[in-house]
Amino acid sequence: MRIGISCYSTFGGSGVVATEVGKALAGRGHEVHILSPSLPPRLVGFEDRINFHEVRASPYPLFEDAPYSIALGSKMADVAEKYSLDIIHAHYAIPHAMAALLARMAVPSLKVVTTLHGTDITVVGSDPSYLPMVKMAIRESDGVTAVSEYLRQETIRTFGVNRPIDVIGNFVEPPGLERPECRSWLAPKSAFVLTHISNFRPVKRVMDVLKTFELVRKEVPVRLVMVGDGPDRVEAETFCRERGFASEVRFTGKQLDIGTVLACSDIFLLPSATESFGLAALEAMGHRVPVIASRVGGLPEVIRHGVDGYLEALGDVDAMAEDVLRLVRDEKLRLSMGQAARDRALGTFAEGPIVDQYEALYHRVLGRN
Ligand code: GMT
Numbered sequence: 001m002r003i004g005i006s007c008y009s010t011f012g013g014s015g016v017v018a019t020e021v022g023k024a025l026a027g028r029g030h031e032v033h034i035l036s037p038s039l040p041p042r043l044v045g046f047e048d049r050i051n052f053h054e055v056r057a058s059p060y061p062l063f064e065d066a067p068y069s070i071a072l073g074s075k076m077a078d079v080a081e082k083y084s085l086d087i088i089h090a091h092y093a094i095p096h097a098m099a100a101l102l103a104r105m106a107v108p109s110l111k112v113v114t115t116l117h118g119t120d121i122t123v124v125g126s127d128p129s130y131l132p133m134v135k136m137a138i139r140e141s142d143g144v145t146a147v148s149e150y151l152r153q154e155t156i157r158t159f160g161v162n163r164p165i166d167v168i169g170n171f172v173e174p175p176g177l178e179r180p181e182c183r184s185w186l187a188p189k190s191a192f193v194l195t196h197i198s199n200f201r202p203v204k205r206v207m208d209v210l211k212t213f214e215l216v217r218k219e220v221p222v223r224l225v226m227v228g229d230g231p232d233r234v235e236a237e238t239f240c241r242e243r244g245f246a247s248e249v250r251f252t253g254k255q256l257d258i259g260t261v262l263a264c265s266d267i268f269l270l271p272s273a274t275e276s277f278g279l280a281a282l283e284a285m286g287h288r289v290p291v292i293a294s295r296v297g298g299l300p301e302v303i304r305h306g307v308d309g310y311l312e313a314l315g316d317v318d319a320m321a322e323d324v325l326r327l328v329r330d331e332k333l334r335l336s337m338g339q340a341a342r343d344r345a346l347g348t349f350a351e352g353p354i355v356d357q358y359e360a361l362y363h364r365v366l367g368r369n
Helices: 014-029 068-082 095-105 132-138 147-158 206-218 231-241 258-263 279-286 317-329 332-350 353-363
Strands: 002-006 031-036 050-054 087-091 113-114 143-146 192-197 221-228 249-253 267-270 289-296 309-312
Touching: 002 014, 002 068, 014 031, 014 050, 014 087, 014 113, 014 279, 031 068, 031 309, 068 095, 068 192, 068 221, 087 095, 087 267, 095 132, 113 132, 113 353, 132 353, 143 317, 143 353, 192 206, 192 258, 192 279, 206 221, 206 231, 206 317, 206 353, 221 258, 231 249, 258 279, 267 317, 279 289, 279 332, 289 317, 309 317, 317 332
Parallel strands: 002 031, 002 087, 031 050, 087 113, 113 143, 192 221, 192 267, 221 249, 267 289, 289 309
Antiparallel strands: none
């Protein structure tokens, strides 16, 4: 097949999933064209059958903002025609799905598959300024997927749509398990490493990470690694200084090499207000790191409470701190939970079977099965 994949080029999970699906499909012999405003961080290396198309919206004095969605639709139509694309796979509804539908009007043989990732439904998609167009895009796409059963139900509830939505989760590849040298920069030998990775948006509740850490550090030697950047970083760094533990918390900013950080970590914290799947948690699990998260959204479909991590009520930092202390104090429990987490990540959410599901969906919308 010839497949166009449209995504954001930020560090967010939708861009990661889109790029990794594209790489896996190219590895299976399909021709893949990735369309994005700039090179997605995971599209490193020169690989066969995978091409990148930069989308640029030209400015003009009349435009308040250059219309990216139109430029994206135009680029999709152009690439679809030149490379005889069978499918455009839009990752994150806004604006990729709408742009793909415009491209399909220009190139009627094109099929559109839309993957809903989370905030395109739960936060931005339900905003009245976008809702009617998101609803139309879900209705008119040839195939729609959601990354969890929670997100599928939330989509039906929010938009009242009555159409099949396939649930296809996020996935990981088996990472190595060696503990890298950099562990010694992050923490003294006797201290445990807690890690959080996100875009530091309010939905991630980074202050809950810090409050949990504050409770734990009073009891045991521990360090915190905060990876990523976003609107709440300044407040978070200020909090650490005011509470007098700034030297115990490392704010790394955005990092490409998440695997190395996770390989240095003992426990992963994800206290989000909502999370359709939680790719960062799954990546931690793949590294044998148990996850402590809030019991929201699709997280219970990924993390089994008491088996490969703990799920607590939203905002319950006392319970999360108790979970951390239990794992820190009981090495056997921590290691066995870490192993269970890895087994689950690489079993239920292995790349091969998940990419099989996308491939089967493409065949279905093309009427080839
Ligand atoms: O977490 C974010 O805000 C980024 C966002 C994105 O679209 O890039 O992540 C969403 O998609 C990921 C990949 O499918 C999911 O693993 C995340 O759970 C989801 N984020 C939220 O639902 C908040």
